[in-house]
Amino acid sequence: xxxxxxxxxxxxxTSLNAFAQKVTVPNGLKMTELPVVYLPDxxxxxxxxxxxxxxxxxxxxxxxxxxxxxxxxRIRYRTDSLKGYCRDAxxxxxxxxxxxxxxxxxxxxxxxxxxSEIEISPSETRPLDIGIGLSQPELKKIAMELFCxxxxxxxxxVKAYDMRARLNHIYAAGDYLFLDISYDNxxxxxxxxxxxxxxxxxxxxxxxxxVQSVEIKPEFVLFNAESFAHxxxxxxxxxxxxxxxxxxxxxxxxxxxxxxxxxxxxxPYKDVLAADIxxxx
Numbered sequence: 001x002x003x004x005x006x007x008x009x010x011x012x013x014t015s016l017n018a019f020a021q022k023v024t025v026p027n028g029l030k031m032t033e034l035p036v037v038y039l040p041d042x043x044x045x046x047x048x049x050x051x052x053x054x055x056x057x058x059x060x061x062x063x064x065x066x067x068x069x070x071x072x073x074r075i076r077y078r079t080d081s082l083k084g085y086c087r088d089a090x091x092x093x094x095x096x097x098x099x100x101x102x103x104x105x106x107x108x109x110x111x112x113x114x115x116s117e118i119e120i121s122p123s124e125t126r127p128l129d130i131g132i133g134l135s136q137p138e139l140k141k142i143a144m145e146l147f148c149x150x151x152x153x154x155x156x157x158v159k160a161y162d163m164r165a166r167l168n169h170i171y172a173a174g175d176y177l178f179l180d181i182s183y184d185n186x187x188x189x190x191x192x193x194x195x196x197x198x199x200x201x202x203x204x205x206x207x208x209x210x211v212q213s214v215e216i217k218p219e220f221v222l223f224n225a226e227s228f229a230h231x232x233x234x235x236x237x238x239x240x241x242x243x244x245x246x247x248x249x250x251x252x253x254x255x256x257x258x259x260x261x262x263x264x265x266x267x268p269y270k271d272v273l274a275a276d277i278x279x280x281x
Contacts (some may be wrong), residue, residue, distance in 0.1 A: 028133075034255045037091075038106075045075050045076070045117070045139065046073070049072070049120050050120065050137060051096045051097065053070065053093075054094050055093075058090075058091050062077065064078055073093055075091065077106065079176055096135040096136050097128050098126065100120050136174075155170070158263065166265075167267055168272055171278050173279075177275060183253065184230065185229065190228065195254050196254075199215045200216065200241075200247050200248070201250045203266075221235075221236055241272075242272075244269070249269075250265070
C-alpha cells in the first residue's frame with residue numbers, strides 16, 4: 001500500500017482535547033465507544049501508527065486520505081464537498097497487530113488550538129491475531145539489541161578488492177533468522193552500495209551442471225546506509241529457511257557503477273543450524 005486515496009466524511013481538529021469526547025456506534029451486536037476527532041476544512045490531520053499501516057477504511061466520500069509513509073495516515077476534507085452538508089465518518093486503521101477506529105466530525109475553525117497529528121495509543125486499539133509473527137517494531141527492537149552486542153564470532157569471511165566481508169553471528173528468534181554481517185573497506189575509495197542480494201546457490205558449479213539459484217528477500221533490514229568509507233555493519237532478518245548441504249547461502253554486495261566491485265560471501269547450512277537461540281518472552 002504505497003499510496004491510498006480514500007473517500008471520507010468530515011474532518012476537523014480543534015483544540016488539544018480532540019479525544020475528550022466519545023461517541024457510541026453500532027458494532028455488530030455490541031456498542032463500541034469511539035474517540036471523537038474534529039477536523040477543520042483548512043487542515044490535514046495525520047494519524048501516526050506504531051506499526052506500518054496495512055489497511056485503511058474511511059466510511060464517507062467527503063474525506064480523502066493517503067499514506068505518505070508506511071506508518072502515517074493523512075486525511076483532509078474534500079474541497080469540493082465544502083459547499084454541501086458535512087457528514088460524520090468512521091476511520092478504521094489496521095496495523096500489523098492492531099485495529100483502531102475514530103469518529104470524525106467536521107468543525108469549522110474557531111480560533112482555538114488546532115491538533116494536526118494524533119499518535120495512535122494502545123488504549124485506542126484492539127489486538128489482531130492474524131498469525132503474522134513479529135511486527136516491524138518488534139523486529140527492529142531485537143535487531144538493535146543484537147547490533148549493540150560486540151560481534152565475537154567470525155563464522156565466515158572472504159576478501160576481494162581490498163574488502164573483507166564477515167558473517168559475525170546468526171541468531172534465531174521464533175520463526176526468524178538474524179544475520180549479523182560486517183564489511184571492512186581497506187581501499188582509499190568509499191564504497192557506494194547499489195544493492196544486497198541473497199541467493200541459495202549450488203555449492204559447486206561445473207560446466208555440465210544446470211545451475212539453480214533461488215533469491216530470497218529479507219523481512220527487515222536494520223540500517224539503510226547508501227555508502228561507507230571504512231566500516232559497515234548491519235542486521236538482516238529473514239523468515240526461517242532451509243536448504244540442502246550441497247547448496248550455500250550467497251550474500252552478494254554490489255557497488256554502483258562504474259566501479260562495480262562485487263563481494264560475495266558464502267554461508268553453509270551448518271552455520272544456520274548453529275544459530276544462537278534468542279528467547280522472545
